[in-house]
Amino acid sequence: MGRLFNPRSVAVVGASANPGKIGYRIVENMVKSGYIGQIYPINPKGGEILGWPVLRSLAEVKGDVDVAVLSVPADHVPSAVADCAAKGVGHLVVVTSGFSEIGNIAQEKEMVSIAHAHGMRVLGPNIFGIYSASSRLDATFGPGGILPGHVAIITQSGALGIAMIGKTAAESLGLSALISVGNKSDIDEADLLTYLAEDPETRVVLLYIEGVKNGERLVRTLRQVTRRKHVVVIKSGRSARGAMAAASHTGSLAGADDVFDDIMRQCGVLRAESVQEAFDWVRFLATAPLPPGEDAVIVTNGGGIGVLATDACEKHGVRLYDNQVVLASAFAEVMPEFGSSKNPVDLTGQATGEDYARALDAVFARADMHAAVALYCETALFDTSQFAELLRSVYRQYERTKPIVFALFGGARMEAMIRELRSEGIPVFGDVYEAISVLGALYRSARRLAEEDDEEPPAHDIDLERIRQVLGRAGAEGRGFLLAHEAAEVALALGLRMPRSILSRDLDEVVRAAETIGYPVVMKIVSKDIVHKSDAGGVALDLEDRDEVVDAYQAVMRSCLRYKPDAVIEGVEVVEMVRPGVETIVGARQDPSFGPVAMFGLGGIYVEVMKDVSFRAAPIGAHVAREMIGSIRSYPLLLGVRGGRRKDIGAAADVVTRLGQLIAECREITDIEVNPLMVYDYGEGVKAVDVRILFDTQGGDAA
Ligand code: COA
Numbered sequence: 001m002g003r004l005f006n007p008r009s010v011a012v013v014g015a016s017a018n019p020g021k022i023g024y025r026i027v028e029n030m031v032k033s034g035y036i037g038q039i040y041p042i043n044p045k046g047g048e049i050l051g052w053p054v055l056r057s058l059a060e061v062k063g064d065v066d067v068a069v070l071s072v073p074a075d076h077v078p079s080a081v082a083d084c085a086a087k088g089v090g091h092l093v094v095v096t097s098g099f100s101e102i103g104n105i106a107q108e109k110e111m112v113s114i115a116h117a118h119g120m121r122v123l124g125p126n127i128f129g130i131y132s133a134s135s136r137l138d139a140t141f142g143p144g145g146i147l148p149g150h151v152a153i154i155t156q157s158g159a160l161g162i163a164m165i166g167k168t169a170a171e172s173l174g175l176s177a178l179i180s181v182g183n184k185s186d187i188d189e190a191d192l193l194t195y196l197a198e199d200p201e202t203r204v205v206l207l208y209i210e211g212v213k214n215g216e217r218l219v220r221t222l223r224q225v226t227r228r229k230h231v232v233v234i235k236s237g238r239s240a241r242g243a244m245a246a247a248s249h250t251g252s253l254a255g256a257d258d259v260f261d262d263i264m265r266q267c268g269v270l271r272a273e274s275v276q277e278a279f280d281w282v283r284f285l286a287t288a289p290l291p292p293g294e295d296a297v298i299v300t301n302g303g304g305i306g307v308l309a310t311d312a313c314e315k316h317g318v319r320l321y322d323n324q325v326v327l328a329s330a331f332a333e334v335m336p337e338f339g340s341s342k343n344p345v346d347l348t349g350q351a352t353g354e355d356y357a358r359a360l361d362a363v364f365a366r367a368d369m370h371a372a373v374a375l376y377c378e379t380a381l382f383d384t385s386q387f388a389e390l391l392r393s394v395y396r397q398y399e400r401t402k403p404i405v406f407a408l409f410g411g412a413r414m415e416a417m418i419r420e421l422r423s424e425g426i427p428v429f430g431d432v433y434e435a436i437s438v439l440g441a442l443y444r445s446a447r448r449l450a451e452e453d454d455e456e457p458p459a460h461d462i463d464l465e466r467i468r469q470v471l472g473r474a475g476a477e478g479r480g481f482l483l484a485h486e487a488a489e490v491a492l493a494l495g496l497r498m499p500r501s502i503l504s505r506d507l508d509e510v511v512r513a514a515e516t517i518g519y520p521v522v523m524k525i526v527s528k529d530i531v532h533k534s535d536a537g538g539v540a541l542d543l544e545d546r547d548e549v550v551d552a553y554q555a556v557m558r559s560c561l562r563y564k565p566d567a568v569i570e571g572v573e574v575v576e577m578v579r580p581g582v583e584t585i586v587g588a589r590q591d592p593s594f595g596p597v598a599m600f601g602l603g604g605i606y607v608e609v610m611k612d613v614s615f616r617a618a619p620i621g622a623h624v625a626r627e628m629i630g631s632i633r634s635y636p637l638l639l640g641v642r643g644g645r646r647k648d649i650g651a652a653a654d655v656v657t658r659l660g661q662l663i664a665e666c667r668e669i670t671d672i673e674v675n676p677l678m679v680y681d682y683g684e685g686v687k688a689v690d691v692r693i694l695f696d697t698q699g700g701d702a703a
Contacts (some may be wrong), residue, residue: 149174316440378410
């Protein structure tokens with residue numbers, strides 16, 4: 001990728017002398033941005049563009065060509081690619097539209113395979129180009145005027161990306177790189193992130209993603225990169241639920257956006273709600289020092305906004321310093337008698353600019369206060385005209401030591417002041433939530449940067465061979481799902497604890513099974529023709545003795561045959577009656593975007609209503625599984641409510657890691673779900689009451 005970002009020479013194939021054409025704008029931006037390398041405009045007409053001689057073909061170029069930007073219509077692209085191959089070009093930047101985005105997949109694939117055969121990588125097609133600050137190269141057809149800086153933007157949306165150029169300039173946000181990835185026929189986010197992680201100029205990467213291709217690789221890359229750089233993502237399609245087959249709860253609960261959200265968090269990526277929020281975050285992240293610790297202090301002249309800020313801190317995971325004794329002494333000199341040195345430190349409405357500055361000096365003087373939030377409501381006692389200068393000097397004095405954010409409220413003069421200070425890169429906001437949101441983003445990313453290496457997922461001793469045999473037998477019958485006793489066999493091979501169960505073919509066997517297991521027992525019909533057992537009257541619960549078992553057997557048989565007279569019935573399953581515990585659901589599936597994904601949630605009959613579930617890219621270790629369990633809203637149920645004992649969370653986490661390992665290693669299984677997984681008191685383990693498995697009879701993708 002180094003050659004793409006730091007090319008010694010760039011050819012523009014389809015360069016035009018006509019200012020109305022993209023091929024002109026790209027050359028113009030390259031010239032105006034002060035590109036430090038050689039520019040080769042290529043056009044069969046020859047001539048000159050902005051002082052650069054136009055060559056009639058690539059073959060006329062005397063030196064090497066590191067990058068060729070193609071800006072010729074789609075039907076001219078194949079011959080242009082052939083010319084580039086002959087010339088030994090390093091990278092193709094294909095601006096041209098009209099490929100896979102309109103269904104023209106074959107031509108796009110062919111272009112990539114020809115490029116690869118000649119050692120070329122392809123950016124695009126269907127893009128607006130690339131900007132790289134290190135070589136002062138603006139090879140885009142954007143509005144120009146990109147400021148160099150420390151934020152790299154990778155965008156899948158062309159129009160939004162071009163609009164972002166203007167917005168970064170308007171907000172004085174400096175970029176280290178800007179890459180339009182378009183159809184991602186070859187180079188994708190993962191390739192670019194890997195490069196940017198090592199790029200010394202890039203401190204923050206902002207990703208705009210519309211759809212994830214090759215999500216497993218993206219996840220692996222992001223997990224590496226977020227330990228070196230801040231990564232912010234904006235993804236469109238928040239509200240759209242994925243059009244996924246609802247063959248299992250795991251599938252139907254996996255709204256594409258929920259999975260994306262959880263996996264981004266797992267990767268340590270910050271997800272912004274809007275472009276504006278993303279811009280606020282990346283601006284702050286690019287300049288703010290990492291906080292030396294977790295304890296922030298709020299300094300305010302108004303009690304109300306102090307409370308708002310406290311709420312925002314809770315929402316955004318910003319912890320407030322709370323040693324009251326130290327607070328009282330640290331702010332004693334600036335605090336009026338009726339003020340409050342509790343954090344938020346309320347200097348009250350009579351505070352002067354000097355009081356403010358001294359209070360902030362006090363925060364920065366203490367090693368155990370790690371970040372400052374300065375809030376100010378405009379009052380008559382305060383000389384607003386001098387305030388801008390005061391903020392500027394406080395900020396400049398401390399900007400490199402600890403993070404500081406400002407939120408100001410007031411009339412038109414304040415609004416103008418906010419704009420002015422922001423244009424200088426000072427983190428000033430007109431709203432408490434915005435100010436705390438950027439600080440929260442910094443804290444979250446800083447925690448990720450400080451994390452140890454990701455734990456290795458455990459390698460459970462799973463009997464894959466036996467599992468594949470079960471799948472093979474069912475597949476031979478043309479089934480893509482397992483019957484209960486087959487699923488139970490897989491569960492056993494997976495190391496899950498299931499209720500004892502015995503398949504019985506006649507009444508004698510049924511009674512013997514019940515006596516072996518011990519009462520009470522449950523009876524379930526076994527027939528591949530009856531999928532919804534309860535609807536068919538094929539389930540009898542809580543059978544206390546021999547007589548009840550005999551009656552139930554006859555009743556189950558009768559009603560199943562009435563429900564489906566031609567059903568082939570293999571027998572009934574006599575199962576241990578499971579004692580109640582906290583009902584949870586554990587699932588794993590092959591996600592269309594991210595590949596193997598594990599799920600944990602609150603189970604029971606309300607699972608579809610509550611949708612209290614969380615997802616992680618699999619395989620996962622025990623630590624991540626516990627954190628995933630802890631992230632659901634109903635987690636307190638597992639901690640023990642109303643005098644109840646703490647539940648065996650470790651045993652539940654173990655099941656999650658086992659399912660995660662299976663789904664990652666056995667790609668032919670598309671969905672596996674344990675519902676419910678009964679979780680008992682601490683030390684008493686869990687029980688997988690029902691296990692469902694769907695698989696791909698074609699064998700799935702090889703792992
Ligand atoms: N080598 C070099 N130059 C060639 C060429 C070749 N093989 N074939 C044609 N050209 C020249 C043309 O003569 C023309 O030059 P001219 O202005 O001097 O006549 C120039 O290349 C451009 O070709 P033209 O046919 O005029 O195309 P265009 O400029 O109208 O459109 C694209 C070309 C690539 C811009 C257009 O096909 C396209 O895809 N537009 C959409 C781009 C886009 O939106 N991308 C995604 C953004 S997010």
